[in-house]
Amino acid sequence: MDQCEQNLTEDERSLMISAQHLILDKDDLSAAVETDDEEKEESNCDEKYATISGCIKIIMKRLDIQIVIATMTVAARYMSSFKDTIKYCIVDEAGYVVQIKLASLVAYLHELKGLACFGDTCQNDGFDLSLPQWLKPYGYNSALKVVKQGGGKGLFTGSLTKTYRFGKPMLDLIAQCCYKGRNLNAQNQESTHPLKPIFGIETPNDFVFVDCPGTERACYPKGKRNERQAIEAVIIAQKLKETYPAYSLVIASPYSKQIDYIRAYLKTNGINGIETSSADKLQGNEKDFVVLNLVVSSNLTKMNKFINDKGRYTSAVTRACLGCVIIGDLALMKKHPSWQKIIQMLVETKSIKPKPSSSLATLPPLRNVSSTKSVL
Secondary structure: OHHHOOOOOHHHHHHHHHHHHHHHOOOOOOOOOOOOOHHHHHHHHHHHHHHHHHHHHHHHHHHOOOOOOOOHHHHHHOHHHOOOOOOEEEEOOHHHOEHHHHHHHHHHOOOOOEEEEOOOOOOOOHHHHHOOHHHHHHOOOEHHHHHHHOOOOOOOOOOOOEEEEEEHHHHHHHHHHHOOOOOOEEEEOOOOOOOHHHHOOOOOOOEEEEEOOOOEEEOOOOOEEEHHHHHHHHHHHHHHHHHOOOOOEEEEEOOHHHHHHHHHHHHHOOOOOOEEEEHHHHOOOOEEEEEEEOOOOOOOOOOOHHHHOHHHHHHHHOOEEEEEEEEEOHHHHOOOHHHHHHHHHHHHOOOEEOOOOHHHOOOOOOOOOOHHHOOO
16 A cells, blocks of 8 residues: 555545454454445445555555465456556466356456466366365356366367475386376476485385285265374474475374374374375475375275276375375275276385384384274
């Protein structure tokens, strides 16, 4: 606001101050003011939106803003503020943008000349994960998929080949196992192979599979957990944090019940500084090290469609920048088509750890989480 103060009219200054008050006070612009009058309630919200929108218009005009960075929610909410200004629109993670929302935004931008959508069609989109299939024909499909399937002279589709996330060793494996051998170029060519001193085995691709079947348990009302794999994940994460304290790390799992158990285990044992996340929520994010906990074990599972989902698999194994540790039942995962290629390559490169924690025996023992919270 300070950069816009010169030459403001009194009305513009008043509007800017009102908008600043709303923003700094963190008023919930989508919430209704408590009142018995529904019309007054709706009018109050409209006034708030109008104030913020007016402020955005003034800023864009006074500072000659050329680039706007916003979430789709904010862009859709305040698109009237820049509808006559924006000429080019770039949508990142377009697989998580609903088709109908992008269509409404594009229709509102009167001066729009070009639209670019970026995303990974080999990963799950947000709608495969959360919405029923019958909604897709009604505009609730992934914007990325719809754009890719479109036609016409104005549409160009292509693939980016350069990546700054992975080093060359990781990318060599990922390209073969996730992207059908596509020619991808890593801008970071070197690797110190950080997992090698942790496990005491060769890790030429900076991936390790820890063969730890454990015991799979069904949870109520749905979901799964595997306590042995959870404890193994914590032990490995501790060793990584101890060895590489300046680097980011996360324990991830396809099953939220497993993450709930790991969080309880960390809290009970007073272990801090270890981030946890479901694998689906981690999509679009990255960490230096990822400890991926698969949960399923042959004591209950023969074939698991949820784990075998190709998009979920691709997203899960491409979140790490420096090293990825996969904890699971090796014999069982060999039966899952989506996982067969990566396991084959890890076996060939001797990147399988057959005896969990044997190289981590110097770590202090951890207390078990009480089984009183166990579910069926």
